[in-house]
Amino acid sequence: MNTLTISLDSVIEMNDEQFFRLCQKNRDLRFERNAKGDITIMAPAGSDTGMRNSDFNGYLWSWNQRKKLGFTFDSSTGFTLPNGAMRSPDAAWIVKERWEALTPEQQSRFAPICPDFVMELMSPSDSLKVTQAKMQEYQENGARLGWLINRKVCEVEIYRIGQPVEVLYAPTSLSGEQVLPEFVLDLELIW
Template sequence: MNPTTINLPTPLELMIDLSDEQFFDLCQKNRDFKFERTASGVLVIMSPTGGNTGRRSIKIATQLEIWRSQTNLGEAFDSSTGFKLPNGADRSPDASWIESERWESLTSEQREKFIPLCPDFVVELRSASDRLKTLQDKMKEYRDNGAKLGWLIDPKNKQVEIYRPNQEVEIKENPQSLSGENVLPGFVLDLTVIW
């Protein structure tokens, strides 16, 4: 029998009832895909990124990690890290950071699985196939679950949306850099290497 190829939409969204352990196991056994799960239990399956998105993403994560290693104020994470948000959603921002006190309060078992909290800082990088509304909803979800600062970076339009608790979203057109403000003191993201 010849195999049949099925072209599915990306991201693919399915309603599957999985326990936290089953979801973690699914992710571990299928590392070629990126999985997220909404608060209502919808499983979102995303394909790996293209070259430009991967290139941009590593530049963001590298800058964040260099700042983290210089300040030692917390821990930085890449796009493969899963977080179990307080609302029940499982998300993987493109880059994120947690302050030291919150990270140190986790058990070693909690650190090995999806981290059971919302990062203090998150970055989502829009790829060519991402719907802006979907990413905006994720950013609001991070903010509503405790993120103190979030950046939605849209390279195509050279635009950044900044999310802060209890504030309207701030939109910056073609900024050359972004400040970590009081959440990431002294951190400045150079966007000239992203655009």
């Protein structure tokens, strides 16, 4: 199944609360919303991609438990970015102080915050162009580090604020740099 994008602007203007309720009423579907309000219904990841996402999230969680610098989030988490889009990266991490500055109500919904770190692991059904645009959007909305991992071609695109995208071909590991200090991902887990 491919993704399906629906434009409702000529029919209804959906606010954040209405969109949240739509997602809650349809928990079997995965939604994202772009800054224009178009809603994308996404296909679930294949089992192989899901396993690798889970492994990655486990390593990120374990690192975070040791460092206690912030909070980790999986692909079922939605964030409302400053531009109004609601996105769900495959993995995300937010600095502790930024997360704790949100109210409990904000934390319980699609938190109005862009993660400090995001990772997208390409599924066979994902469009590279669409995923690159999403990574650019994270960067433009404040993500300090982003990894777009394309297993099909063993390529990683690294997104950093104020810098051009860096492309690595068949790297063996990735560093969390200053954003995720001392975090190193062994890409044998992913490839």
